[in-house]
Amino acid sequence: MICLLAAQLHQLDQRSMMHGISTIELMGNAAKGIYEVMRDKHLMKRVMIICGAGNNGGDGLALAALYHESFEQVRVLYVAKQAPISEAARYYYKLCENQNLLIHGGADVVRHLQQDYDVIIDGLFGIGLSRDVDEPYASVIEAVNRSPQTILAIDLPSGINSDDGKVKGSAVKADLTVTFVASKPGHWLYPGYLYSKEVLVKEIGIPRSWIEAVCPALHVIDEADLKKLLPIRHSHSHKGSYGKLLGIGGSQEMTGAILMAGEAAIRSGCGMCTLAVPEHMQPSVPLYLPEFMSIGLPQEGMTISKAAAQYLQPRLAAYDVIFCGCGGGRSDSYTDLVRIVLDSKMACVIDGDGIYALQYLREELLMRDQIVVTPHVKEMTYLIDQSIDEIIEDPLHAADCFCERYPNAVLVLKSERPLIAYKQERYLCAWGNHALAKGGSGDVLCGLIASFIGQGLDPFHAAILGCGIHAYTAHLIIQDCNARSVLPHEISAYLKYSFTSLETG
Ligand SMILES: NC(=O)C1=CN([C@@H]2O[C@H](COP(=O)(O)OP(=O)(O)OC[C@H]3O[C@@H](n4cnc5c(N)ncnc54)[C@H](OP(=O)(O)O)[C@@H]3O)[C@@H](O)[C@H]2O)[C@@H](O)CC1
Ligand SMILES: Nc1ncnc2c1ncn2[C@@H]1O[C@H](COP(=O)(O)OP(=O)(O)O)[C@@H](O)[C@H]1O
């Protein structure tokens, strides 16, 4: 699903006008879209529509003017200091006035919200929000948020910035958002997604080819993407057809990470998986899963030694994909292992401690393609010159910085809304939930991405599919068990249901 910026939507609006599609017509279609959603959701009840002076309010006025007879009751609360700004909104305002549907919100606007309504429709501000919300709008928004009714936002919850999801002063907390043409980044980024909840996109008569010609600011991964990317399995195939993977990691303190990553790789369809671990860990590898093969890396005491890189280097060429970082530990010896992986030019996924090592290997990373790097926000600070707060504040900007600096690498910036970035393209995954907020979830993700590269996807599409399947599985698993209790390796065990759902759904 694509997301467009406010400026891109305004351009489409302009182009429509130049081709004789009037804003009155587009607004009428927007109203039809809202009406259809309300009918399908059984919301044809007593409805209060709050309208501002812009075209967002115009959509609300059009809904009242065109469809009021279908509802039990409709009232429009017009909250603005001036008459509607556009000719189209004025047109529907007049119709509402003629049909006695209008209430003018003055100082007592909040009182009207305390009347008996079943649904409140928020048409105060949409993509035209240009500054922080102040009075009287802030009080209206607070009153809406206090009310127990179902709240449906037109286009965007008022107060949410369309392009980045930030709250401009205060914002409506909607139960449902009906948006037009395409969704907006603000529906999906933090904190906008908490305010938008369910987002439904409606066509309003702008030709599809015009919309497809616009370069989207962001894609939100949907089921169709996963189905399209899922590697095909052939009957005329063998284990070598689906990728030979090598995982390099594990340490005395973190034995499990590399095992969980390997399990995710095998359970998502890779052909063979070998784990290179410190010698002392090698016996535990087949005990975890007998399907694993293993390499014991030379160690000194209980950690890998300087000799490990030399020992592994000539063996790398036997594999198709390497994943590393998972529980590898932070040492010069491990940095050497990451260095030989980068030097090998082989397809690879670098996670966790591997990313810690990358801060000493920035020049080598610059030279690399066929690589996916999967930092969480703290690890992202090892790769670009931004603080954790700056990265959280504007993850899209952080992703832009990464892609400028490392032009051929794929980034997976992990958070509750992971962002996948490669060159100009940005994808976001919105299915995940707090079942994944547990040490080990990132290792599962790393194994998934490596597995999909092994099965023939390029690193960028493997990252999209890996993040998508990871979060989609977390979404399915909490329908069967409580999110608190889900273990990361259980995500791997549950993959079979996700794949079946995608293959048969
Ligand atoms: N192609 C499409 O997608 C179509 C989209 N459509 C709909 O149009 C909507 C966009 O309409 P829009 O451009 O008129 O902007 P909108 O959001 O109504 O707000 C602008 C008004 O708010 C004001 N204002 C801003 N910030 C403020 C603040 N903090 N506090 C107070 N006031 C503030 C601003 O005032 P100004 O900044 O000019 O002083 C102006 O008066 C879009 O979301 C969708 O619902 C369809 O109808 C047709 C096709
Ligand atoms: N609240 C959440 N909602 C959705 N996804 C989450 C949430 N918390 C964590 N995740 C996902 O779980 C994974 C955590 O990875 P990471 O932080 O590297 O942990 P670890 O390395 O300990 O496994 C990431 O893929 C992240 O996107």
Ligand SMILES: [K+]
């Ligand atoms: K709105």
